[in-house]
Amino acid sequence: MQTVETRSSVEAQRCRRAQYSGRAAELSLNGSKILGMVRSVQEDLSRSPQRWIVTIVPTVEKPPLVGWRYRKLARDR
Numbered sequence: 806m807q808t809v810e811t812r813s814s815v816e817a818q819r820c821r822r823a824q825y826s827g828r829a830a831e832l833s834l835n836g837s838k839i840l841g842m843v844r845s846v847q848e849d850l851s852r853s854p855q856r857w858i859v860t861i862v863p864t865v866e867k868p869p870l871v872g873w874r875y876r877k878l879a880r881d882r
Contacts, residue, residue, distance in 0.1 A: 806844065809834055809859045817857035821846050829864055840864055 809832055811817060816832065823830035824843035832839045841863040849856040 806860055806862050807839065807841075809839070809861060810849070811857050811859060812854060814855065814857075817846055817848075817859065820857075820859050820861075830861065832859065832861060840866075 811832075820830050820832070820843045824846060827842075829840055830843050839861060841861045844860040844862055845858075846860075847858045849858055
C-alpha cells in the first residue's frame, strides 16, 4: 500500500470516482505513474492549502503469454 499526498482537487475527485466504481486509478508522482486500486481518499484539514491523502494498492501487470495457443474447436476444423 502506498500513501500519496496531492493538492489537486481534480485528481482527488478522479480517485474518489475510481474508488466508488471499483476500477483502477492511475496517479502520477514525480514523473512516475502508479496504477492501482484506491483504498481511501481523505482531506487533510490541518494544513492551510487543501490537500488530500490517497491510499492506493498498486497492481502488478501480468506479463503477456508467450507461446500460448488456443485449441481449435471441433466446428472450426
